[in-house]
Amino acid sequence: QPVLAVVGRPNVGKSTLVNRIIGRREAVVEDVPGVTRDRVAYDALWNGRRFTVLDTGGWEVDATGRAAQIAAQAEVAAQTADAVALVVDARVGATVEDRAVAKVLQRSGKPVLVIANKVDDERVEADAMELWSLGLGQPYPVSALHGRGSGDLLDAVLAILPEAPADRDPIGGPRRVALVGRPNVGKSSLLNRLTGETRSVVDSVAGTTVDPVDSMVELGGESWRFIDTAGLRRRVSHASGTEYYASLRTASALDAAEVAVVLIDATESIAEQDQRVITMVIEAGRACVLVFNKWDLLDEDRRLKLEKEIDWELRRIKWALRVNVSALTGRSVDKLAPALRTALEGWEQRVPTGRLNQWLGELVAATPPPVRGGRQPKILFATQAGTRPPRFVVFSTGFLEAGYRRFIERRLREDFGFTGSPVGVSVRVRE
Numbered sequence: 137q138p139v140l141a142v143v144g145r146p147n148v149g150k151s152t153l154v155n156r157i158i159g160r161r162e163a164v165v166e167d168v169p170g171v172t173r174d175r176v177a178y179d180a181l182w183n184g185r186r187f188t189v190l191d192t193g194g195w196e197v198d199a200t201g202r203a204a205q206i207a208a209q210a211e212v213a214a215q216t217a218d219a220v221a222l223v224v225d226a227r228v229g230a231t232v233e234d235r236a237v238a239k240v241l242q243r244s245g246k247p248v249l250v251i252a253n254k255v256d257d258e259r260v261e262a263d264a265m266e267l268w269s270l271g272l273g274q275p276y277p278v279s280a281l282h283g284r285g286s287g288d289l290l291d292a293v294l295a296i297l298p299e300a301p302a303d304r305d306p307i308g309g310p311r312r313v314a315l316v317g318r319p320n321v322g323k324s325s326l327l328n329r330l331t332g333e334t335r336s337v338v339d340s341v342a343g344t345t346v347d348p349v350d351s352m353v354e355l356g357g358e359s360w361r362f363i364d365t366a367g368l369r370r371r372v373s374h375a376s377g378t379e380y381y382a383s384l385r386t387a388s389a390l391d392a393a394e395v396a397v398v399l400i401d402a403t404e405s406i407a408e409q410d411q412r413v414i415t416m417v418i419e420a421g422r423a424c425v426l427v428f429n430k431w432d433l434l435d436e437d438r439r440l441k442l443e444k445e446i447d448w449e450l451r452r453i454k455w456a457l458r459v460n461v462s463a464l465t466g467r468s469v470d471k472l473a474p475a476l477r478t479a480l481e482g483w484e485q486r487v488p489t490g491r492l493n494q495w496l497g498e499l500v501a502a503t504p505p506p507v508r509g510g511r512q513p514k515i516l517f518a519t520q521a522g523t524r525p526p527r528f529v530v531f532s533t534g535f536l537e538a539g540y541r542r543f544i545e546r547r548l549r550e551d552f553g554f555t556g557s558p559v560g561v562s563v564r565v566r567e
């Protein structure tokens with residue numbers, strides 16, 4: 137979701153304005169320089185649109201002189217946010233510091249709103265118009281404290297923020313499942329077991345020559361749409377399709393699906409081809425359940441060996457749930473539906489921005505990022521950029537090593553779950 141940074145000198149009313157924007161009265165922290173806040177980013181919702189509000193008041197920036205410090209703060213804000221709200225005290229008018237900040241923002245090229253605060257009644261509105269002189273366009277007169285003008289302001293904020301990218305997946309209807317795996321792991325057998333040999337709602341529509349592509353499957357009291365299963369149900373001879381063709385089909389099924397069932401033959405070693413399928417699932421950003429088939433054939437020896445193989449070969453997908461089944465006997469196929477549900481839950485989970493940043497603050501305080509080139513990168517804040525799958529963006533003053541990113545991802549999983557779903561953690565660095 138897009139990010140709006142709120143910048144300005146101490147005491148102009150930034151925190152009050154932030155609280156006004158997010159529609160809350162809690163956590164008004166005075167603009168005392170040096171006071172670090174435990175939370176800096178908040179979720180806001182206006183006219184059905186979500187965005188993140190960044191309160192820069194608590195940022196400590198290394199610079200000398202207050203004007204320079206505030207300007208540096210604005211620079212960071214401009215680099216990390218999609219748009220900036222510059223708060224000015226209309227009763228004081230534009231100070232040297234305000235002008236320094238305005239210049240920085242002008243150079244940044246980011247959309248900027250000048251907010252003339254403390255316009256508690258219309259008699260002071262003339263003061264607000266004086267702020268045209270900052271060269272950033274029309275000032276918005278508001279009273280953050282009393283709410284005056286805040287509706288217009290929020291409309292203006294939405295107008296300058298970019299739209300959040302539309303969800304590429306349709307939501308609603310039966311959950312869409314891709315049943316994938318290399319040839320001969322038992323995909324057709326499992327599908328036939330799940331649908332029952334004869335009953336299938338979508339399959340074999342009388343009088344049509346075109347094969348319906350998806351199969352409806354009842355599992356755990358719910359309907360699921362298994363994507364692109366025509367070939368599977370007809371048990372196409374494997375020789376007829378090249379591996380390339382098979383992987384195209386897998387890719388398109390994954391594209392249409394929400395969750396993948398990756399079927400693996402438990403009686404054979406985990407192969408390169410299994411790994412390729414798993415990579416495709418992760419790259420498609422799908423929730424995932426690993427299903428080990430042909431469990432009826434396993435002896436104790438193979439079982440132990442398999443556990444070791446899984447530990448090593450599948451360590452990159454440790455977060456996926458595992459179900460051991462036999463398509464032949466029907467063993468444990470009833471465990472599939474609960475696993476699919478858990479995976480989808482993790483895939484759609486959202487951590488509120490406030491909670492995320494509180495958590496992140498504690499994490500970073502306990503384990504700061506490693507020093508690089510003699511400098512300690514400072515982590516500013518994080519937002520969850522999206523769900524399906526969960527994606528996080530961490531804003532930092534310096535490069536974060538891959539190891540530290542993985543550390544953040546691991547701790548996110550430990551503390552928030554995300555079972556069965558890939559989780560993305562990316563870093564945005566200000567230069």
Ligand code: GDP
Nearest residue numbers: 319320321322323324325429430431462463464
């Ligand atoms: P697909 O290529 O993944 O669709 O695999 P198939 O469903 O065609 O199965 C490949 C072979 O494995 C067939 O001979 C199946 O009878 C056999 N098979 C599938 N599932 C099981 C199972 O759970 N147990 C046993 N013993 N054999 C299975």
